[in-house]
Amino acid sequence: MSEGFHSLQEFMSYTKGMLYLLSVGYLVAFVFFWRYLHDRENEDD
Amino acid sequence: MSEPGTSVERPLLSPFNIIAGTIILVGLWLSYLRFTGGLGAVTNLDNNNAWGFWIGFDLLCGVALAAGGYTTAAAVEVFGMKKFHAALRPALLTGFLGYSMVVVALLYDVGRPWRLPYPFVLSPGPTSVLFEVGACVMLYLIVLFLEFSPMALEWLGERKLRRVLVRMTLLLTIFGITLSTLHQSSLGALFLIVPSKLHPLWYSSYLPVFFFVSSVAAGLSMVIFEGTLARRGFADKMDEEHKRTADAVVLGFGKAAAFVLAAYFAIKVFGVALDDNWRLLATNYGLWFLLEMLGFVLLPCFLFLVGVRDLNPTLIRWAAFLTVLGIVLNRLSICLIAFNWQLPQADRYFPHWMEIGISVFVVTVGVTAYRFIVTRMPVFYEHPDFSEGH
Numbered sequence: 001m002s003e004g005f006h007s008l009q010e011f012m013s014y015t016k017g018m019l020y021l022l023s024v025g026y027l028v029a030f031v032f033f034w035r036y037l038h039d040r041e042n043e044d045d
Numbered sequence: 046m047s048e049p050g051t052s053v054e055r056p057l058l059s060p061f062n063i064i065a066g067t068i069i070l071v072g073l074w075l076s077y078l079r080f081t082g083g084l085g086a087v088t089n090l091d092n093n094n095a096w097g098f099w100i101g102f103d104l105l106c107g108v109a110l111a112a113g114g115y116t117t118a119a120a121v122e123v124f125g126m127k128k129f130h131a132a133l134r135p136a137l138l139t140g141f142l143g144y145s146m147v148v149v150a151l152l153y154d155v156g157r158p159w160r161l162p163y164p165f166v167l168s169p170g171p172t173s174v175l176f177e178v179g180a181c182v183m184l185y186l187i188v189l190f191l192e193f194s195p196m197a198l199e200w201l202g203e204r205k206l207r208r209v210l211v212r213m214t215l216l217l218t219i220f221g222i223t224l225s226t227l228h229q230s231s232l233g234a235l236f237l238i239v240p241s242k243l244h245p246l247w248y249s250s251y252l253p254v255f256f257f258v259s260s261v262a263a264g265l266s267m268v269i270f271e272g273t274l275a276r277r278g279f280a281d282k283m284d285e286e287h288k289r290t291a292d293a294v295v296l297g298f299g300k301a302a303a304f305v306l307a308a309y310f311a312i313k314v315f316g317v318a319l320d321d322n323w324r325l326l327a328t329n330y331g332l333w334f335l336l337e338m339l340g341f342v343l344l345p346c347f348l349f350l351v352g353v354r355d356l357n358p359t360l361i362r363w364a365a366f367l368t369v370l371g372i373v374l375n376r377l378s379i380c381l382i383a384f385n386w387q388l389p390q391a392d393r394y395f396p397h398w399m400e401i402g403i404s405v406f407v408v409t410v411g412v413t414a415y416r417f418i419v420t421r422m423p424v425f426y427e428h429p430d431f432s433e434g435h
Contacts, residue, residue, distance in 0.1 A: 023315075033350070037300070037354055
């Protein structure tokens with residue numbers, strides 16, 4: 001556990017919070033990932 | 046093109062034969078030293094480092110890179126992607142030979158190899174992850190042998206037995222996928238008992254998930270990589286369908302690999318976030334970790350993405366090569382480089398040249414066996430007498 005945390009509660013709140021933010025970021029990034037992969041196929045159609 | 050299925054006369058003293066023959070002769074000598082002098086005669090293993098290069102490279106990398114068999118079988122037989130059918134037999138052959146070489150390497154690594162069957166017949170330890178890995182690898186090797194057998198039986202002209210095995214294809218495929226899912230992840234689970242020995246950037250309670258997801262990327266990339274090498278060496282053994290669908294296989298598998306690597310990158314970052322290991326990224330080990338993640342996960346993912354979008358098979362082949370390197374790097378990092386990272390330098394493990402020599406010998410035997418099989422059996426082409434059954 002990092003030095004900045006005083007309890008497991010604090011550590012879990014921080015790491016879980018970070019994880020949720022990353023997850024949302026990934027979901028948004030995935031939309032762009034998908035569109036980048038497929039937009040040329042759509043153009044061809 | 047010479048007719049597929051007939052042996053092409055190749056010179057006995059070809060460069061491949063001379064190099065492979067030399068390696069095999071040296072390997073046999075090293076094997077003699079290993080089995081007469083014990084592990085101490087040829088390895089730098091000790092009580093701190095009980096698992097060395099043979100486990101890190103031959104076993105962990107071998108199993109991951111042999112994952113092309115179950116990923117291709119799942120795509121073709123379970124998900125019905127018949128357009129990848131031409132890639133199935135080469136992938137199964139690579140899987141079968143890969144796992145065979147893993148078991149051969151294990152015979153060198155285990156101190157008393159004749160006791161390998163003991164966990165199954167004398168003293169079972171079903172609560173051990175290693176027991177599950179051993180059982181799965183043993184069963185999966187049998188499954189791969191049965192999946193490979195139709196190629197050998199077509200070569201031998203044995204119709205009856207081949208028909209029985211072909212009818213079992215779907216059953217064998219499902220069994221193979223199940224076993225692969227189990228032991229690919231369990232190989233990662235083996236390291237869950239060493240949280241204090243494995244560097245925190247590589248250690249995670251999600252190691253089994255990391256190993257499984259990365260094995261899928263390794264399998265997809267290995268099919269592309271192996272297909273590229275086969276196209277250079279055995280083009281005369283490929284039928285028109287194999288050549289015609291080669292780029293479709295590369296594009297399809299490249300697309301899948303892009304998704305899998307993106308997911309793998311995401312869960313690896315989640316792993317760092319969950320243990321709050323961000324500050325470790327600024328250390329030497331952190332730089333090594335970043336090299337692995339950015340250079341051998343994110344970069345190939347991006348190359349796959351661009352390659353698929355631009356319909357550029359050459360770029361995808363380079364991405365597959367980078368991914369294969371990345372998987373090797375990851376497994377070696379976990380088993381050797383980031384393992385026992387807190388020990389003083391004098392106690393750290395570095396493989397003895399004879400360990401590396403025996404690994405090269407084992408790989409060479411595998412490559413020679415591959416060459417023997419593809420130049421004789423219907424791997425890259427449909428046997429004219431059995432084409433209805435594929």
